[in-house]
Amino acid sequence: MKFIISVDCEGPACVVGNAGKALSASRDYNFACREATLEANAAARALFDSGAREVWIWDSHGQGLNLCIDQLDKRCKLILGKGFTCRFPGLDNSFSGVVMIGYHAMEGTKNAILAHTYSSESYKNIRVNGQTVGEIALDGAVAGEFDVPVIFVSSDDKGCREALTFMPWLETVVTKQGMGRNCALSKHPHMVQEEIYSGVLKAVNCIHQTKPLKFKSPVQLEIDFKAVSQAVKALVYRRRGWRLVGPRTITKKIESMREWIC
Template sequence: MKFYVSVDMEGISGIALREQLVRGEPLYEEARRLLTLETNAVTEALLAAGATRVIVKDAHGSGFNFIPELLHPGAEYVMGATRVENRFPGLDETFDGALLIGYHAMGGTSQAVRDHTMTSQGWQSLRLNGRPIGEIGLDALLIGLRGVPVLFVSGDDKTCAEAASELPGVVTYETKAALGRHAALMKAPQRVREELREAVSRAVRSADRPKPLRLAGPYELTIRFLHTEQADARRYDGVRAKRIDGLTASYVSDDLTALLAMAF
């Protein structure tokens, strides 16, 4: 069996503050360790379940947040920033499933830890074909283009609720109960890593796995920016890319990957 693991940082146990998520901030190094050890717990569970290959992608910010020396030797790692048209290098139809670890809720979600979609600095929210969508849905669709289902999602309680709504049949694991953008009722990271192993094992051993997420085109992606100057900086051709109002831009395409590459 082969599995692809995409790991973000906001939903990792013990993390709730901006200062934990940004390179150079005092709390970042401790958060990197939490991230790496939680990732290792997932890798251990997959290998114990019979995985013959595990690829893990660092999907937070720069894409270089793991502590390399501490990474589990049983997996391969995608590190460094990748463009959206190649968001999951190495993923193809031969993989049995994907897992989204340490994810967060979409921008605008009430009382969620570090809610945002793609960027917390420039965008309020995204809509795809008229429906609000976050990184869970977007990544599941990109993974689904390869014919691969998302089997498992972890993060705070709002993240798990979003995943259950977007991905019927997915197994979720709650690393913390969010109390606000920078507050949560935390489980101890050691406990989370132990429970995460069990939850991942249950998800990949299940005979009733979810189907790959698919959405038929054509596609329209609407971005709601934080400031008008962010919308001003975009280029619009009036056909594929349009300015809707001061804070909103819309992009259309028959190809989902091309659409995201144009918009992002």
């Protein structure tokens, strides 16, 4: 078995950020990086203990340089940095499953911790075939194009609920209860790491009950931006196939989610 762990930094235990700031500019960014690393490592240990022959860890937050590498299991392979031409770099149908650690709810979710969809400054909504989606479903659908299922998600309570809406077969671990954008009732980090380890073990044991997430093709993608200037700039940058269909909305029909680049 072969797995990839995608690690974000907003969803780990006790991470809430500072109001009006990006997580990278907040007081708990360093803690967020360390806790994301330890939660990812708990997932990796569970995968190896379940018989995985290969585990990749993808630092998918921001510039892709957040994890404390020396605290990760030395058997892991690491995907780092920014500038990849697709989501889930290196993913193909040789993988058995995807584990999402530290993810968060989509933009606009009430009382979700640090909720956004890829860019808190730019994107207001992203829709697939008319349905509003966040990073969990979008990344899950990219993996689904390779027939690779998401088997586990850890997030705050709103993110886990969102994940189960799209992928009800998932094992999830709730790291904290969102009580506002920057406030939470959180489990202790050590407890969350233990729960992730146990949850991933269970997810692998039940992997036969999972299935890839797939949207009906061709996929109609729509992106609502927070400002008119952002929509115009995105139209110029993305070019081929994209159309402006409102002051702040662009759209494109794609044959595969592999074409999606945030």
